[in-house]
Amino acid sequence: SMAARVGEKTVKSPGTLVISAYAACPDITMTVTPDLKCPDNKGCLLMVDLGGGCRRLGGSALAQCYKQLGDQSPDLDQPDVFRKAFNVTQKLIGERRVSAGHDISDGGLITAVLEMAFAGNCGVNINLEFDQENHKAIEVLFSEELGLILEVPYSESTNVLGEYSAQDVPCYLIGHSVKSSTPSDSLVNVSIKGNEVLKEKMTVLRDVWEETSFQLERYQTNPKCVTQEQAGLKERLEPQYHVPFESEIISFTPKGRNTRRPHPKVAVLREEGSNSDREMAAVLHMAGFEVWDINMEDLCTERINLDQFRGLVFVGGFSYADVCGSAKGWAATALFNHKVQEQLLKYKERDDTFSLGVCNGCQLMALLGWVAPDEDLKENSNSGVGQGLFLDHNLSERFECRFTTVKILDSPAIMFKGMEDTVFGMWSAHGEGRMVFRSEEIYQDVCRDNLVAVKYVDDQGKPTETYPFNPNGSRDGIAALCSDDGRHLAIMPHPERCFLPWQCAWMPQEMRKNYDVSPWYKMFQNAFDWCLGQS
Numbered sequence: 001s002m003a004a005r006v007g008e009k010t011v012k013s014p015g016t017l018v019i020s021a022y023a024a025c026p027d028i029t030m031t032v033t034p035d036l037k038c039p040d041n042k043g044c045l046l047m048v049d050l051g052g053g054c055r056r057l058g059g060s061a062l063a064q065c066y067k068q069l070g071d072q073s074p075d076l077d078q079p080d081v082f083r084k085a086f087n088v089t090q091k092l093i094g095e096r097r098v099s100a101g102h103d104i105s106d107g108g109l110i111t112a113v114l115e116m117a118f119a120g121n122c123g124v125n126i127n128l129e130f131d132q133e134n135h136k137a138i139e140v141l142f143s144e145e146l147g148l149i150l151e152v153p154y155s156e157s158t159n160v161l162g163e164y165s166a167q168d169v170p171c172y173l174i175g176h177s178v179k180s181s182t183p184s185d186s187l188v189n190v191s192i193k194g195n196e197v198l199k200e201k202m203t204v205l206r207d208v209w210e211e212t213s214f215q216l217e218r219y220q221t222n223p224k225c226v227t228q229e230q231a232g233l234k235e236r237l238e239p240q241y242h243v244p245f246e247s248e249i250i251s252f253t254p255k256g257r258n259t260r261r262p263h264p265k266v267a268v269l270r271e272e273g274s275n276s277d278r279e280m281a282a283v284l285h286m287a288g289f290e291v292w293d294i295n296m297e298d299l300c301t302e303r304i305n306l307d308q309f310r311g312l313v314f315v316g317g318f319s320y321a322d323v324c325g326s327a328k329g330w331a332a333t334a335l336f337n338h339k340v341q342e343q344l345l346k347y348k349e350r351d352d353t354f355s356l357g358v359c360n361g362c363q364l365m366a367l368l369g370w371v372a373p374d375e376d377l378k379e380n381s382n383s384g385v386g387q388g389l390f391l392d393h394n395l396s397e398r399f400e401c402r403f404t405t406v407k408i409l410d411s412p413a414i415m416f417k418g419m420e421d422t423v424f425g426m427w428s429a430h431g432e433g434r435m436v437f438r439s440e441e442i443y444q445d446v447c448r449d450n451l452v453a454v455k456y457v458d459d460q461g462k463p464t465e466t467y468p469f470n471p472n473g474s475r476d477g478i479a480a481l482c483s484d485d486g487r488h489l490a491i492m493p494h495p496e497r498c499f500l501p502w503q504c505a506w507m508p509q510e511m512r513k514n515y516d517v518s519p520w521y522k523m524f525q526n527a528f529d530w531c532l533g534q535s
């Protein structure tokens with residue numbers, strides 16, 4: 001499996017030693033990411049220097065660029081300093097006093113600082129005064145000695161420097177992170193002992209840094225998408241998240257679970273190759289449902305009857321490894337087994353039920369005609385199924401896993417009640433997510449009846465077909481559709497993978513501080529409330 005054929009050639013991956021280390025993490029919300037946050041618009045950048053004054057270039061990325069190996073490579077010469085630095089850093093992280101952090105040992109000091117600025121979409125002012133040994137600029141900037149770059153709020157910097165020096169760990173203030181109104185105004189200024197060595201726009205440097213990746217991507221991805229992403233990167237701002245019901249998710253306690261009435265039952269339906277069923281069960285349970293883990297075999301053998309359920313969820317994944325197309329095998333089990341087909345149809349037609357299909361489940365619902373059905377086809381087919389929607393391959397021609405920004409539209413979907421106009425991030429993870437309608441008429445009907453419940457949006461919150469905001473190229477940015485009566489919802493991105501704040505790849509600092517659950521939790525609470533209202 002470590003060999004690939006390229007034309008006539010077989011390219012073998014060289015033998016590589018991989019060492020994986022695992023450690024328990026007492027609190028996963030206490031993580032530090034490299035993107036500079038610019039607390040109060042200007043953060044302090046500190047360098048924790050574990051190189052013991054050495055600036056060796058052997059084995060560095062820089063040496064490799066010059067096709068050299070170098071003579072001396074960095075080493076851990078002072079394990080004791082390393083241990084103390086680790087403990088101080090852990091303590092600071094535990095006290096939430098570090099806003100960003102990165103390691104020097106993969107590309108050197110300048111690479112670490114720049115990567116932090118690129119990810120934070122901001123500028124930096126750096127002046128390196130600390131070096132006593134008169135190392136050359138290139139050594140100071142590119143040596144991959146052990147060490148950390150930390151960003152801390154202005155108010156913390158003196159204390160943090162004090163914490164390291166109390167343990168005799170060298171730590172220096174090397175500069176500041178600077179937020180400006182647009183990324184293209186952000187500047188990178190680097191001086192060594194007062195002499196300027198680099199002054200350039202952050203976006204220009206980021207383009208240089210990204211170029212190699214984009215070159216590689218052109219071999220792996222539709223080049224049109226790569227060009228779009230590359231052009232768009234210069235202009236990228238922060239996504240404009242908007243949560244109209246914010247007060248409901250700050251200081252949140254699950255209200256559903258306090259009900260005295262019997263908890264409505266929901267079936268989380270799996271098939272060979274499904275995933276995300278646990279996340280789904282977790283959020284449904286949290287919203288107050290009695291959750292049942294069932295699989296297609298349970299339906300085929302009639303061990304489980306759907307009559308007892310108010311909710312049915314088709315989860316995501318790779319049912320039958322997506323052979324012949326996503327969810328095709330799953331749909332075949334549902335359509336060609338009459339018992340299963342009958343059960344599903346009966347369930348769908350009952351007016352006290354709801355269903356949700358996520359990703360692979362969304363693809364299944366399309367194949368079964370539960371959303372955007374083709375009514376003519378339905379009437380003329382023996383199975384009574386009229387598939388009007390098809391989930392085609394992403395325009396990028398590859399699997400896309402991204403934290404996409406989506407907007408909730410005004411639709412009859414019961415799960416989105418009171419959530420209209422929400423703009424927030426949701427995980428997308430699919431290879432076949434582009435919604436294609438069997439006819440223009442079906443598409444127009446869906447639009448006329450407001451059945452498009454969710455769209456992918458850009459940084460301005462506008463529905464978009466532009467990659468990678470829209471990860472698959474779906475027309476007008478469509479990400480989810482519901483049935484006429486709003487009971488059945490098919491959605492490509494995964495709300496169940498981001499119903500808690502820590503599951504979200506990004507969100508504004510204020511939201512991260514304040515939210516007990518993510519806005520997507522409300523979808524499940526809505527479903528629960530709807531069931532109680534109906535019982």
Ligand SMILES: NC(=O)CC[C@H](N)C(=O)O
Binds near residue numbers: 315317326358361430
């Ligand atoms: N996450 C998913 O459910 C993926 C669905 C499907 N296997 C696809 O790649 O399109």
